[in-house]
Amino acid sequence: xxxxxxxxxxxxxxxxxxxxxxxxxxxxxxxxxxxxxxxGSDTMLPVSQKEAEDFMKTDxxxxxxxxxxxxxxxxxxxxxxxxxxxxASRDLxxxxxxxxxxxxxxxxxxxxxxxxxxxxxxxxNKVAQLTREQLEEIFTGKIKNWKEVGGANEKIVVxxxxxxxxxxxxxxxxxxxxxxxxxxxxxxxxxxxxVQSVSQTKGAxxxxxxxxADQSVKSLGVSYDQGKTFVLPSLATALDKTYPVSRPLFYFxxxxxxxxxxPFVDYVLSAAGQKILGDIGYVPVK
Numbered sequence: 001x002x003x004x005x006x007x008x009x010x011x012x013x014x015x016x017x018x019x020x021x022x023x024x025x026x027x028x029x030x031x032x033x034x035x036x037x038x039x040g041s042d043t044m045l046p047v048s049q050k051e052a053e054d055f056m057k058t059d060x061x062x063x064x065x066x067x068x069x070x071x072x073x074x075x076x077x078x079x080x081x082x083x084x085x086x087x088a089s090r091d092l093x094x095x096x097x098x099x100x101x102x103x104x105x106x107x108x109x110x111x112x113x114x115x116x117x118x119x120x121x122x123x124x125n126k127v128a129q130l131t132r133e134q135l136e137e138i139f140t141g142k143i144k145n146w147k148e149v150g151g152a153n154e155k156i157v158v159x160x161x162x163x164x165x166x167x168x169x170x171x172x173x174x175x176x177x178x179x180x181x182x183x184x185x186x187x188x189x190x191x192x193x194x195v196q197s198v199s200q201t202k203g204a205x206x207x208x209x210x211x212x213a214d215q216s217v218k219s220l221g222v223s224y225d226q227g228k229t230f231v232l233p234s235l236a237t238a239l240d241k242t243y244p245v246s247r248p249l250f251y252f253x254x255x256x257x258x259x260x261x262x263p264f265v266d267y268v269l270s271a272a273g274q275k276i277l278g279d280i281g282y283v284p285v286k
Contacts, residue, residue, distance in 0.1 A: 035063035039083035040074020043209035071166030090166035106255040114283035116238035118213040129221035141182025159206035211281030
């Protein structure tokens with residue numbers, strides 16, 4: 001009788017343990033993967049792609065998609081909810097702020113770095129420097145031949161980003177004195193396309209983020225003091241603010257997406273993230 005009771009107790013204990021283990025397994029917290037999209041500024045595209053690539057190595061549960069198209073495209077996507085994080089090379093316009101307000105979106109703005117805007121020409125062009133006033137007259141169409149600024153007797157072919165670009169907006173406001181671009185200026189949809197077109201066209205001029213200005217084109221020295229001092233774009237001159245054509249680079253996101261995207265933004269602002277930014281050719285904020 002005692003033997004039967006002992007066997008029954010053992011079976012009961014085993015059953016209880018099995019039920020406990022099954023219960024614990026069923027209440028285990030599942031591993032949750034997450035993904036988000038970054039969209040906007042072509043200027044920021046190379047650095048955002050590299051930052052995302054390195055961030056995903058530290059967080060295998062997060063997947064990030066990075067898409068360019070221009071600051072205006074990214075901001076519009078943030079407004080309509082088709083992106084989670086917007087990268088922009090300009091600040092928000094009043095009308096954009098109003099749209100966010102109308103949709104009751106609480107937008108966080110973070111400066112993650114700075115960029116020097118390079119004025120580029122074909123490598124065969126003998127002109128090495130221009131004043132802000134000369135640049136204004138070239139892009140507004142008043143100066144049409146390189147001989148007017150000390151170059152060869154050759155027509156100036158002007159390339160610009162399209163109007164949705166933050167670089168387009170910045171150049172118009174800070175270099176052209178808010179004047180309109182000439183009607184014959186050739187608008188291109190990407191920064192890479194401007195570099196390629198200028199490299200292939202002897203009389204061409206354009207503007208790009210410093211990180212895009214490779215050896216296929218020549219960057220010009222720029223003067224903002226009527227020709228007294230000309231400064232070439234570089235990481236050093238951007239850092240010490242002697243190069244006059246520089247601007248902040250932004251990330252924008254809605255507060256409702258904070259838990260999703262803020263760890264990535266914090267990574268970009270970390271020592272590791274800022275090193276990546278500097279290595280690619282941008283100016284760190286830290």
